[in-house]
Amino acid sequence: MNRLLPPYLLNGPALVLFxxxxxxxxxxTFMLSFNSFDFYGGxxxxxxxxxxxxxxxxxxxxxxxxxxxxxxxxxTLLCALIGAPEAYILYHMSSTWRSLCLLAILGPLLIxxxxxxxxxxxxxxxxxxxxxxxxxxxxxxxxxxxxxTQTGIVVALVHVLVPFMVLSVWTTLQKLDPLVERAALxxxxxxxxxxxxxxxxxVMPGVLAGSLIVFALTASAFATPAILGGRRLKVVATTAYxxxxxxxxxxxxxxxxxxxxxxxxxxxxxxxxxxxRKYAAVFD
Amino acid sequence: MSFLVLKNISKRYGPVAAxxxxxxxxxxxxxxxxxxxxxxxKTTTLQMIAGFEEPTAGSISVDGRDMTSVxxxxxxxxxxxxSYALFPHMTVADNVAFGLEMRNVPKQERQQRVAETLxxxxxxxxxxxxxxxxxxxxxxxxxxxxxxxxxxxxxxLDEPLSALDAKIRESMQIELRNIQHTVGVTTIxxxxxxxxxxxxxxxxxxxxxxxLAQLGAPFEIYESPGDSxxxxxxxxxxxxxxxVNSASDGNLSISCAGVELSVxxxxxxxxxxxxxxxxxxxxxxxxxxxxxxxxxxxxxxxxTSWLYQIDSELGRMSVTLQNTGRDVALExxxxxxxxxxxxxxxxxxxxxx
Numbered sequence: 001m002n003r004l005l006p007p008y009l010l011n012g013p014a015l016v017l018f019x020x021x022x023x024x025x026x027x028x029t030f031m032l033s034f035n036s037f038d039f040y041g042g043x044x045x046x047x048x049x050x051x052x053x054x055x056x057x058x059x060x061x062x063x064x065x066x067x068x069x070x071x072x073x074x075x076t077l078l079c080a081l082i083g084a085p086e087a088y089i090l091y092h093m094s095s096t097w098r099s100l101c102l103l104a105i106l107g108p109l110l111i112x113x114x115x116x117x118x119x120x121x122x123x124x125x126x127x128x129x130x131x132x133x134x135x136x137x138x139x140x141x142x143x144x145x146x147x148x149t150q151t152g153i154v155v156a157l158v159h160v161l162v163p164f165m166v167l168s169v170w171t172t173l174q175k176l177d178p179l180v181e182r183a184a185l186x187x188x189x190x191x192x193x194x195x196x197x198x199x200x201x202x203v204m205p206g207v208l209a210g211s212l213i214v215f216a217l218t219a220s221a222f223a224t225p226a227i228l229g230g231r232r233l234k235v236v237a238t239t240a241y242x243x244x245x246x247x248x249x250x251x252x253x254x255x256x257x258x259x260x261x262x263x264x265x266x267x268x269x270x271x272x273x274x275x276x277r278k279y280a281a282v283f284d
Numbered sequence: 285m286s287f288l289v290l291k292n293i294s295k296r297y298g299p300v301a302a303x304x305x306x307x308x309x310x311x312x313x314x315x316x317x318x319x320x321x322x323x324x325x326k327t328t329t330l331q332m333i334a335g336f337e338e339p340t341a342g343s344i345s346v347d348g349r350d351m352t353s354v355x356x357x358x359x360x361x362x363x364x365x366x367s368y369a370l371f372p373h374m375t376v377a378d379n380v381a382f383g384l385e386m387r388n389v390p391k392q393e394r395q396q397r398v399a400e401t402l403x404x405x406x407x408x409x410x411x412x413x414x415x416x417x418x419x420x421x422x423x424x425x426x427x428x429x430x431x432x433x434x435x436x437x438x439x440x441l442d443e444p445l446s447a448l449d450a451k452i453r454e455s456m457q458i459e460l461r462n463i464q465h466t467v468g469v470t471t472i473x474x475x476x477x478x479x480x481x482x483x484x485x486x487x488x489x490x491x492x493x494x495x496l497a498q499l500g501a502p503f504e505i506y507e508s509p510g511d512s513x514x515x516x517x518x519x520x521x522x523x524x525x526x527x528v529n530s531a532s533d534g535n536l537s538i539s540c541a542g543v544e545l546s547v548x549x550x551x552x553x554x555x556x557x558x559x560x561x562x563x564x565x566x567x568x569x570x571x572x573x574x575x576x577x578x579x580x581x582x583x584x585x586x587x588t589s590w591l592y593q594i595d596s597e598l599g600r601m602s603v604t605l606q607n608t609g610r611d612v613a614l615e616x617x618x619x620x621x622x623x624x625x626x627x628x629x630x631x632x633x634x635x636x637x
Contacts, residue, residue, distance in 0.1 A: 179369035182336055185356045186363045187383035187434060197382075201373040282373050282414050 033254035051255035068235040072218040075157045079214045083165025091173045117227045120156040148230045165210035172206030208275045236260045287312040293342030302328040304494040317473045317481035320491035326474045335359050362431030366443040368423045370415040377411040383434035401433040421452045441473040457483050478518045490514045511632040521560040522601040528555045549630035558631045563602040565627035574620025
């Protein structure tokens with residue numbers, strides 16, 4: 001028997017799965033994005049770049065793309081600001097407390113995104129817990145608008161995605177020599193300087209890797225923006241969904257999806273290459 | 285008053301004492317080793333001097349100033365860690381410059397001092413490299429340079445050579461000693477390696493079970509160990525028990541397993557004492573010519589010397605003989621054992637904390 005056959009056979013099931021579940025739909029979507037669409041006639045077998053032209057030239061779509069990436073950047077920055085210190089505090093905890101806190105941080109991942117987002121809707125709605133409470137203690141007269149706002153989406157997405165940042169930073173902290181902090185202290189550095197000059201630069205690869213995950217997941221997020229943003233505050237993913245299911249303009253929806261995919265791939269690979277180049281000389 | 289004074293310091297974790305009532309006076313410029321097996325409290329002592337641990341009792345002062353609860357970043361102490369703890373994201377030069385930067389030394393002087401220190405440890409060509417690209421020995425030198433460039437009041441070395449292989453370790457011992465002499469910094473070395481402690485230090489503080497077992501110059505401790513622990517930890521010792529038959533004027537007559545020995549020392553008549561003799565102080569002579577007869581059990585050739593295991597009336601004994609180029613007694617031979625009267629030491633029993 002050919003020596004190479006067994007590995008191929010073993011990989012077969014996974015290959016079939018990926019081809020049917022991922023490659024085929026992707027190719028079909030890509031092909032669909034070149035079709036024409038007529039409100040009365042539906043999808044027509046005429047091909048061209050007009051869907052892409054529409055996405056690229058219409059300021060309506062510009063706004064949606066800008067909003068999507070704006071949210072993605074905000075969520076990534078917030079996750080880094082919250083997640084990195086969180087991981088560092090975990091790192092310095094005693095082992096019993098650490099496992100308890102890790103559980104609390106990772107626990108939300110066990111709950112469906114939809115359920116968690118609906119929970120946020122209950123909290124931040126005009127008749128939600130937060131507004132009702134603030135009104136009842138007399139701090140505000142009319143409810144603060146948080147539902148259907150960009151801020152609401154950002155807050156909920158940070159909650160959903162911060163565990164990924166914590167895990168990523170946590171992994172790099174494991175590789176940190178615990179004595180470097182003491183070494184820096186003995187050389188006269190303050191605790192803050194130790195953090196800024198010694199710990200942070202060393203966990204930066206973890207922060208950057210975590211940022212990549214959070215950014216990619218936010219830019220393509222659907223459920224949270226759909227529930228908390230409603231039908232009017234759209235991001236790219238919800239726009240593609242609406243083109244498919246409301247307008248029934250499948251080719252345009254496909255074109256939007258393809259543009260989002262390509263944009264994400266470009267951002268992520270460029271970023272990854274930058275990170276790898278920057279740290280190749282320093283870390284193994 | 286001495287430069288570094290540790291006064292009755294103790295460190296307890298709950299009921300467990302890591303260090304118990306430890307006192308030590310170190311003179312300026314002195315090189316002292318804390319020597320002991322793992323868990324004897326030597327590293328805890330070092331960490332208290334560095335300020336990473338606060339003593340439960342007692343006080344630490346440097347140059348007359350009480351340091352007991354001064355935080356580590358205000359103590360002006362250079363430390364070389366066992367793992368070196370270099371900053372992996374900084375170049376060699378930046379690693380060395382870090383302490384100067386923290387002291388706000390102006391840039392020009394900083395660069396000059398970094399260059400001087402790097403050339404002292406022989407790494408001037410490696411200034412731009414990252415620690416990842418260095419060998420173990422080179423990293424060790426960077427760690428040393430980083431600790432001494434700040435001209436600290438005290439230099440603490442925490443098992444600095446234990447991660448290096450034997451050959452480099454030996455040459456680093458000599459180099460470290462030379463650098464310490466040049467810089468003149470008061471140095472405390474923590475080690476479990478008795479050869480390292482003896483090779484490098486002015487004085488050795490032997491620690492056992494959280495306490496100071498003995499303090500003295502290497503030769504002094506080796507030649508007159510106070511108790512059975514020190515005697516066995518520094519080099520090796522043949523030990524046997526005997527009963528004092530008569531004591532007069534610093535001379536003891538002791539019978540050990542039927543052999544009558546004359547030994548210098550102080551003890552009471554009728555007392556049971558432990559005697560020790562170093563393997564290299566025993567000479568092999570012809571059968572019947574020595575103090576007692578014995579049979580060679582095994583012999584091992586070590587290059588510079590022979591190591592014999594010999595069965596005598598006093599039990600199994602180790603003997604080392606210089607390799608003088610001649611072949612000596614074979615396994616199974618009957619030989620005589622001989623030694624100078626003064627070579628035998630009366631040892632106190634190991635103190636139990």
